[in-house]
Amino acid sequence: MQEVDALLVRVEAALREAEFDQALQQTEDAAITRIYRILGELPMADEAVVLDAAGSVKLGANRFKIMDDLARPDWQDPAIISRLREGSVYYSPVLLANNGIPSVKVVVPYFSPDRRMFWGGIGVQIRLRSLFELVGSRHAGKQEEVFLVDQSGTLIAHDDFTKVLQQTDVAKSFTVRHFLEDGNPGGLPSPNRYQNYAGQEVLGVYSKLARTGWAAVVEQPVSAAFASIYSLLGKLAWFLFFIVAGAVLLSVFFGLFFTKPIEQLEKTVRQVGRGVLDIRISTRRKDELGSLMTAFNQMTAHLRMQSEKLLQEKEQLDAVVNGIGAGLALVYPDCRVAWMNPLLEKWVRFDRNNQLFTCHQMFVNSPNPCSGCPIILQRDTRELWDQQITILSQQGEQKVLRHQIYHLEHVRPGDPEYLIVVEDITEQRRMEEMLMQADKLSALGLMASGFVHEINNPLATIQAYAEDLEDRLRSERDGLTSEDVARYLRIIRDNISRSKKVTQHMLNFSRKSEWKQEYIHVPSVLEESLSLFAHAFAKKRVRLEKEWETDLPRVKGDSLQLMQVIVNLLNNSLDAVSDNGIIKLTVGFANSRLQIRLCDNGTGIPKEYLNKVFDPFFTTKKVGKGTGLGLSICYGIITRMGGVILLNSVEGQGTEAVIDLPVIDSKGGATGDGVAEHQAIDCG
CATH class of the missing domain: 3.30.450.20 (PAS domain)
Structure with missing residues (x-):
C-alpha cells in the first residue's frame, strides 16, 4: 500500500532531520526537546532514543512514562548497530506488547557531516495500530478488509483491530499463502477469487512493502464486488424490456398503417415486371410512401418512353444490320x-x-x-x-x-x-487480279524487244548450223561422220532448249492465275526473274551483282506473284540507271526474317515523292512509260504474304528496295514477330 510506505518514508525523514552532534554537547534540556519534537511530529511513535556508535542509549523519551534508566537491552541489539554501520535503515521484527498491541522499531544511521565517522543512530518505536488507523480510515465504508502481515504471515494490523488482539490466523487466506510462498503480487490469478480465513468468498489482492518486507492485503466480498454489476445488469434488462415493448407497439402501429399501400405497391410492381407499363398508382398520401408512389409512377412513365424508344432503335438497327x-x-x-x-x-x-x-x-x-x-x-x-x-x-x-x-x-x-x-470482296479481288494482269502485260510490252532478241539469237544459230549441215550433206556425204552430225544436232537442240526456256519464262510470267499458297524457294524465283532481263542488262551494259546462299529457308506465298514484284522492281531499276550502271540483288536471313534487297545507283527519287510511291497511279516516269500501278501492286502482294516492303532513295545517288518476309519453321508456321533491322547497301 502506498499510504503505509509513504508514512514510513515520513518517519525516516523526521529522524534524519533531527540534529545531534557526536558528543551531545547540547544541554540536556535542548536534547530532550529535540527528542520530544520527534514524538510530536510522529503521533504514532511511543518512544524515541539516540544511540551512540557502540549502540548504547544516550538519550531517550517515552510518550507515556519517564525514562530514568537508559540501560535498555531492547535497543542495545548488535543487529541494529551492524545495520546502521552499513548506512541502511533498520526495521525490527514486529513486537507484541503485553496488551497485544504490535509495534516496530525504526532506526536511521547518523554520520559525521563528511560521512567518514559513524556517530550512532536515532530511532523510534511505532505503534502499528496508530499507523494503520491513519491508512484504514481511507477505506471506511467500502465493505472491504485491509490488513498487514509480516514476513511470517502474522497479522500485525487490521482495520478491525480486535482481530489483531485476538491474533487471528489470516494465513488461511489464499492471498496470504501466496505472499508467503511466492512473494510476487503479479503472479496472482485474475480474478483472484477464494474463501478467506473467515470462510467468506472474497476477491483478494496484496502489495508488498519493499522497506519492511510486509504485505498489505485487501479482501472484498464477492457479493459487494459484483453488486454494482448486478445492479447495472438489472437496470439494463428493464431498459431493454421497455425498448422491445415500445418497438413491438410501434411496429404493430406502423405495420397496420403501411400494410395496405405496400400491398398495393407490390401488386403494381408485379404487373410492371410482366411488361404492363401503362399502369399508375392513385394516392393522396403526403408522407414518404406517397413520395415513393409518385416516384414509382414517374419511373413507369419513363420506362414506357424508353421501351418505345428501344423498339424504334431496334427497328432502325435491324434495318441497318440487314442492309x-x-x-x-x-x-x-x-x-x-x-x-x-x-x-x-x-x-x-x-x-x-x-x-x-x-x-x-x-x-x-x-x-x-x-x-x-x-x-x-x-x-x-x-x-x-x-x-x-x-x-x-x-x-x-x-x-x-x-x-x-x-x-x-x-x-x-x-x-x-x-x-x-x-x-x-469477290469483286474487289477480281479487280485486283485484273490490275495485276494488266501490270504483267505492261511489263511484258516493255521487255518485248528483249524477248525477241533472246529468241532470235538461238534461231539464227539454228538456221546457220542447219544450212551448214545441209551443204555438207550435199557435197561431203561420204566425208561427213556420225560424230559431226551428232555435234550439229546437239548445238541445234541446245539452242532450241534455250528458246523454249525463254518462252516458258515469258509464259509463266504472263499467265493469269489465282493466288496459290505454296512454300517458295526465293533464290529460284530471283533467277527466273533475272532471266527475263538478260538482253536488257546486256543492252545497257548494266553490271548485275548477286549475293545469296542456296540453303535459305522458305517463305509462304505465291511464287508467280513474288516474281511479279521482283520484275517490277528490276524494271524500275533498269529505267533509273544509265549505261554501265550497277544493280545489286542480295538475300539475307536474320532474326527469323528473310530480306530481299535490290539496290541501284540510278537517278533516285525526290524526297517529296517518297511517301507517294506506293499510291495507285502515281509515277515519276514519262507519259507512256509507266502506269503507276507497279509499286502499288507490289505493296499489296508483299502485305498479303505477311511481309513489309520499304523504299529508300537519295536523289542523284540511287534507290534501295527492301522486302522483309517471315520464314516458315519446321511445322509450316511463320516465325518472326517484327521487321528485321534495315541496313543500307553500298551500290557503288
Whole structure:
C-alpha cells in the first residue's frame, strides 16, 4: 500500500532531520526537546532514543512514562548497530506488547557531516495500530478488509483491530499463502477469487512493502464486488424490456398503417415486371410512401418512353444490320455461333437447329479451329484481326470473304463475347487480279524487244548450223561422220532448249492465275526473274551483282506473284540507271526474317515523292512509260504474304528496295514477330 510506505518514508525523514552532534554537547534540556519534537511530529511513535556508535542509549523519551534508566537491552541489539554501520535503515521484527498491541522499531544511521565517522543512530518505536488507523480510515465504508502481515504471515494490523488482539490466523487466506510462498503480487490469478480465513468468498489482492518486507492485503466480498454489476445488469434488462415493448407497439402501429399501400405497391410492381407499363398508382398520401408512389409512377412513365424508344432503335438497327452489305455473327468463346444476320446466312451454310455449330465449320467446314484464331487464343481483339477465305456459297458461287473479329467488352456471363464482321470482296479481288494482269502485260510490252532478241539469237544459230549441215550433206556425204552430225544436232537442240526456256519464262510470267499458297524457294524465283532481263542488262551494259546462299529457308506465298514484284522492281531499276550502271540483288536471313534487297545507283527519287510511291497511279516516269500501278501492286502482294516492303532513295545517288518476309519453321508456321533491322547497301 502506498499510504503505509509513504508514512514510513515520513518517519525516516523526521529522524534524519533531527540534529545531534557526536558528543551531545547540547544541554540536556535542548536534547530532550529535540527528542520530544520527534514524538510530536510522529503521533504514532511511543518512544524515541539516540544511540551512540557502540549502540548504547544516550538519550531517550517515552510518550507515556519517564525514562530514568537508559540501560535498555531492547535497543542495545548488535543487529541494529551492524545495520546502521552499513548506512541502511533498520526495521525490527514486529513486537507484541503485553496488551497485544504490535509495534516496530525504526532506526536511521547518523554520520559525521563528511560521512567518514559513524556517530550512532536515532530511532523510534511505532505503534502499528496508530499507523494503520491513519491508512484504514481511507477505506471506511467500502465493505472491504485491509490488513498487514509480516514476513511470517502474522497479522500485525487490521482495520478491525480486535482481530489483531485476538491474533487471528489470516494465513488461511489464499492471498496470504501466496505472499508467503511466492512473494510476487503479479503472479496472482485474475480474478483472484477464494474463501478467506473467515470462510467468506472474497476477491483478494496484496502489495508488498519493499522497506519492511510486509504485505498489505485487501479482501472484498464477492457479493459487494459484483453488486454494482448486478445492479447495472438489472437496470439494463428493464431498459431493454421497455425498448422491445415500445418497438413491438410501434411496429404493430406502423405495420397496420403501411400494410395496405405496400400491398398495393407490390401488386403494381408485379404487373410492371410482366411488361404492363401503362399502369399508375392513385394516392393522396403526403408522407414518404406517397413520395415513393409518385416516384414509382414517374419511373413507369419513363420506362414506357424508353421501351418505345428501344423498339424504334431496334427497328432502325435491324434495318441497318440487314442492309449494311456485310455479314454479322455473334460467337461464344468456344467458337459456337449464337446468331447471324440474313445476308451471312445466304453466303454460308448455317444450321439453326445445331446448337454446337461453330464459326470454323461455317467458314472452312473444319472441326478444328482456324490457326491463330484470337477467340481460341483468348487474345485481345480490339485491334483488327483480318483474314481472307474462299468459300462456295449456298447458291454455288465461289466467294472471297474477309472476316474481322472484335471482342465485346460489356457482356453478361454466358452471352456471346465476339462479333465477326464478314465482307464480300469477290469483286474487289477480281479487280485486283485484273490490275495485276494488266501490270504483267505492261511489263511484258516493255521487255518485248528483249524477248525477241533472246529468241532470235538461238534461231539464227539454228538456221546457220542447219544450212551448214545441209551443204555438207550435199557435197561431203561420204566425208561427213556420225560424230559431226551428232555435234550439229546437239548445238541445234541446245539452242532450241534455250528458246523454249525463254518462252516458258515469258509464259509463266504472263499467265493469269489465282493466288496459290505454296512454300517458295526465293533464290529460284530471283533467277527466273533475272532471266527475263538478260538482253536488257546486256543492252545497257548494266553490271548485275548477286549475293545469296542456296540453303535459305522458305517463305509462304505465291511464287508467280513474288516474281511479279521482283520484275517490277528490276524494271524500275533498269529505267533509273544509265549505261554501265550497277544493280545489286542480295538475300539475307536474320532474326527469323528473310530480306530481299535490290539496290541501284540510278537517278533516285525526290524526297517529296517518297511517301507517294506506293499510291495507285502515281509515277515519276514519262507519259507512256509507266502506269503507276507497279509499286502499288507490289505493296499489296508483299502485305498479303505477311511481309513489309520499304523504299529508300537519295536523289542523284540511287534507290534501295527492301522486302522483309517471315520464314516458315519446321511445322509450316511463320516465325518472326517484327521487321528485321534495315541496313543500307553500298551500290557503288
